[in-house]
Amino acid sequence: MTVQVKDITVRFGGVTAVKDVSLKLPPGKIVAVIGPNGSGKSTLFNAITGMVKPAAGTIEVDDTRIDAMPPYRRIGLGLARTFQTPRFDPKVTVSEAVMCGFYPVHRTGVFSAMLRLPKAVAEEGDFRERCSDILDDLRLSEFRSLTMNELPMGRVRLVEVARAVANRPKYILLDEPAAGLEREEQRMLSREIRKLADRGVGVLLVEHNFGLIRELAEHVVVLKDGAKLLEGEPETIAKDRAFIDVYLGSAGR
């Protein structure tokens, strides 16, 4: 019962973006992926969610091989992800944006949705309730009817997280969720991520902010030039000479 990535290699043309990377994401655990820009973090995410095709290696979710599956089926299996740059239609309101996250769990067919059968009404009502709960949790309720382009960037990232957790995923992949957030927002986000893990959700976190990682992650994977440099507990990693050289030496402060 984990997400298991084994020896994944991704190539773009002649460039190898990810080289033989393996990692494990058990339910209820928070695993962080860290590395300088261009080290292959996002590509790893894309490989797990199926948006790029790995040249080699396997990916399993709960003992099901998923590396040949189209992305939407992987999401259906209980994966969810956010984007480093949130991708929203700027004209959509906050609550509508979060409502989009329910797609993988919706069960109403096209015809009952069109006819607005009781089943559809019930499901829609349920989604709206859950949507407003999520917005409450992330302190977004007051912005619910604003459109995305009226929202400050920090909140936009929170909406991105809200959308990803809407369908109650078993594993969630967060791509730099805290970038550009204010301190208060960051604290709230980290509380939410902790809460998710406590609920049994496996969280894979790409983050530059080592403070946040220290606070949340149980396990850290360090990537450099697409390959795994080292892994271990945050405290051990933080003391590692190689890590300090590559990471803190350049991007950390």
Place this chain on the structure above:
Amino acid sequence: MKSGWLGAVASGAAAIAVAMTTAAHAQDSIKIGAIYSLNGPAAPFGVPERDIVEALTKNLNAQGGINGKKIDLIICDEQTNPTEAARCATKLTRQDKVVAILGPTLGTGALALAPIALANKVPLLSPVGTIPVTSKDNAFWPWVFRTAPSDTLIINALFERAVFKPQRKRIGILYQEDAYGEAGMKLATQLSKEKNFEIVAAVGAPLSAIDLTAAATNIRNANPDVVLLKTSAPALGAAFVRAAKQVGITAPVIGTGSLNQRPFLDAAGNAADGIQIVSIGNWDDPSEKQKKLGEVIVAAGKTPKGYAELIGSTGALAVFEAIRRVKGEVTGPAIRDALETICGFKDTYLDGTLCYSKDQHEGVFQDTLITVEVHDGKFKTVK
């Protein structure tokens, strides 16, 4: 957001008000509707049809109209589309209360609007060759009159002159992909079984084709004794004769009706030399009657184009004559009845006579058809 809607509602209401006031007009003039294609692919026919009908009506009114009443001609554009033709018919009959309709330009349009003519008891005088338009199986038959030679008539004449009389055996056909071309192909296939000749090549061309060298090559390779050209569009006909010259077709080429016009010669250049056409008139060597039609057209500030003015004028003159013959109130049914009395009518610009009766609405017969041949960029009538 709402203002758009309010505007639409207001303009709709205003339109209705206008419609209701105009409908209440008294009958001090006779209203005739005319539906022609002024846009779209059939415009080369619709535009001159409209021009001549407008000119004739103007002249008639200048001479005092019919029995003291002026003709009020209301024109509607069918845009080469049967839906618009039917819409036009509804507008003309219901809103303008016309007593007769001239047009439309296309046979399919005629089929679409004829039921509306029937429902409103208004005769339809259609300048189309399309065969089923005057089929007696139609419920609307009593109300539809043809003012052009039918496809059957023209195709039979073409075969008579091009195949049977000279006893040719190997026939090549280029037909345009529409009702006109299809009717020709159908009849040709049928005749080939009955009359012992062979269709060695039959090539279709869409109306939009601009280059027919491959089609001409196909026909040349079949080595026919004669090539029949079943096109009504001057551009297509010209494209073929140019291609025929280029690929070296030596067999005579014989075409039909509507190629007999200036634009065809202009577009074909000297490749048209020797082409024969079975037609109803000849602007380069006009008969007395057509000279007069030519004068009408020139007086209206246009140049004679050919076929379209001849068939357009025939419809207008037939309906004028019918109105003259109506005793009492001029209504749709009265005009229809009067039309059926018109036989042996000579005052059209056609050579030959026009004839409708209780059981035939074809109007134009064999005696109007002539053959012309192109010589040095001019049409010469073959006696």
Place this chain on the structure above:
Amino acid sequence: MYELVEYLLRGALLGITYGLLAFPVSLLFSTTGSVDVALGAYAVLAVAVAYSIGGPVGILAAILATVFASFVVGIISLRLNRPGAVDHVTAVLGTFGLAMFLESLILSVFGTNPMIRQPFDTFWNIGGIRISPQTGINAAVCLVILTALFVVLRKTPFGRSMRASAANPVGASLNGIPVRQIWFATYLLGGLLAGVAGVLILYTTGADYSSAFTLTIWGFGSAIIFGMNSPLRGFAGGLIIGMVQALCSGYLPGAWATAIPLVVIFVVLSMGRMNQIVSTGGRV
């Protein structure tokens, strides 16, 4: 066999016209990612203007007229598109509007008559196949344009900027390339090329007010065959489409001859040559 060769040759000659129209289609697509469906209408406008004025003055006026028409389209599409916020489909609709406008304009001003000029009355005889010398001129003009385009695209700073703004408009504008001006220039260049095509059409097959749409479709089809991204390959596409058409009207009955080339374009299209959506990466 001889027959086949003749069809192929005649098709290729016809295809030169399509190839000329394919240039602006792929040029525009590869630079702006958009499509101008009014190209056929520009060509017919050129035909009409060159026909009514006549002579070299007519040719010049025709090309000016088409460049002006494409100027209008350029303005429309600039208003609708910014690098980074692009709505190609709306821009395409705008060109549709202009195409309708031009067709109606040509109908109203120049009438319904077919327009053609034939300066040559003799034919070349190539191995028993008679060919008009005009097609020789067409081929020569095409070669000149092909070479000029190649030089402009590959060897000049303008061409480099053009390719850069095609590959990544946002990045290009960040690097100081005037993407909008380049787009606008591409529209004008498209108009110019369509104008030249129109003039050659006038002297080859002629056209009338209703030809615009057909020309657009075949220009398009030609550009699609070998991939929309290369203006130079569009020319080869034109030859192919011409040959397919010639073979079809040589060997297939009736409407099949018209339908098959359309189906060929459809199949090529569905093979995904023109599809540009690439699902990569969270980084944008």
Place this chain on the structure above:
Amino acid sequence: MPAVLRSRLAPIGLLVVIIAAMTPLIAGSAFWLDNSVLVAIFSLLALSVGMAYGQAGILSMAPAAFGAIGAFATSIVTTRYGLSPLVGLALALLLPAVVAYPMARAITRLSPLPLSIATLLLSLVLELAIREGKGLTGGYIGISGIPPLWFADSVFAMHVLSWGLVVVVLFLYANLTDSAVGRAVKTARHDPLRATADGVNVPALLASYFAISASVSGLAGWLYAHHLTYMGPDSLTMHVSIKVVLMAVIGGASTLLGPVLGAAFLTLLTLYLPAAETQGMIFGGVLIFVLLVAPNGVLGTDWGKLIARRSDKQPMAVRPAATEGTA
């Protein structure tokens, strides 16, 4: 909850009120009733464009072609086989979808431009097929004598029926838009990658949605055939499709009532334009004007904001919209 309901169905209510108010005014005039039926038919076609283009981003140049499939289906079964128009209705709804779905899937990754070109090609090929349909479609002559609907055999009844169908379609459409599927379609239109991350099978969803929109066109075709009682190869051609696209775009393709407004506007416009060769200039000019001033159409534009924004700076876009991937 009631507020949600109100906002979703309010435009439909408005339309019902307008139609109800218009009906007594035009009930006495067969001419206006006939125009009203045609506006309703064009509304359905334009709504089909609204669904495909306004929601899913697929500019369909084939609404009239799908309409022609529906119209010919019902014409053939009613005139050639003497079946009920209701059989025709079932076919008119089904067949366009059956054609549309695989077509949308065939254009593999569904970027909008090639798909709209494909619909254009489909239009042309279908027109050829209809012309070559000989005995089945009546070839170039078409099919005349299509029976009127026995349950709506007067123009007034057709007026009620066709507007009733418009309202039903609007109701279904509004519900669909405001559902998980509708939201997914909107996301997919704006950003296929985002939709994929939401768990959406983007090509399948868009193709299904396109198929539903084709069904709406088929319904319009069914009404068309039984209203005009004639169906020919020139009836629902590509030129009609272009006009219908114009209707949707001018009114506002992404709104519920925009296509209806556009259909009413253009239908009335042709009625009052002088019959002349210049009509195309007016249509083309109107389209360009609307695209320049309000690219989202009359009803799709927030006029207040538009005017305010003129004096203000453009707000920053949240997402640098780039469907072209930068790997």
